Amino acid sequence: MEILMQVTLSVDIPHLGDRIKAAVEASGKSPTVVAAMAEMSVANLYRIMSEETKSIPRDTLKRLSVVLRIDFDADVRAAILSEIDSESP
Numbered sequence: 001m002e003i004l005m006q007v008t009l010s011v012d013i014p015h016l017g018d019r020i021k022a023a024v025e026a027s028g029k030s031p032t033v034v035a036a037m038a039e040m041s042v043a044n045l046y047r048i049m050s051e052e053t054k055s056i057p058r059d060t061l062k063r064l065s066v067v068l069r070i071d072f073d074a075d076v077r078a079a080i081l082s083e084i085d086s087e088s089p
Contacts, residue, residue: 011079017051023068038063
């Protein structure tokens with residue numbers, strides 16, 4: 001049996017909540033519909049859009065990416081690469 005270990009990364013993505021809010025508005029869907037499609041509560045979506053919450057689980061971000069048809073993972077990758085580059089000697 002193979003034992004897997006999960007590594008959790010934390011990266012800062014400036015104004016991600018604002019970008020998600022703009023994407024929701026541009027989608028033509030109500031926040032209630034977006035939240036339902038992303039399998040999350042409307043309250044949580046509003047906390048994310050207002051940047052009240054300071055962390056978003058990656059699976060939540062992936063679901064929002066699918067629903068809103070925007071690759072937020074590109075922002076995650078860019079933030080990770082930037083962090084790695086800044087730590088290089």
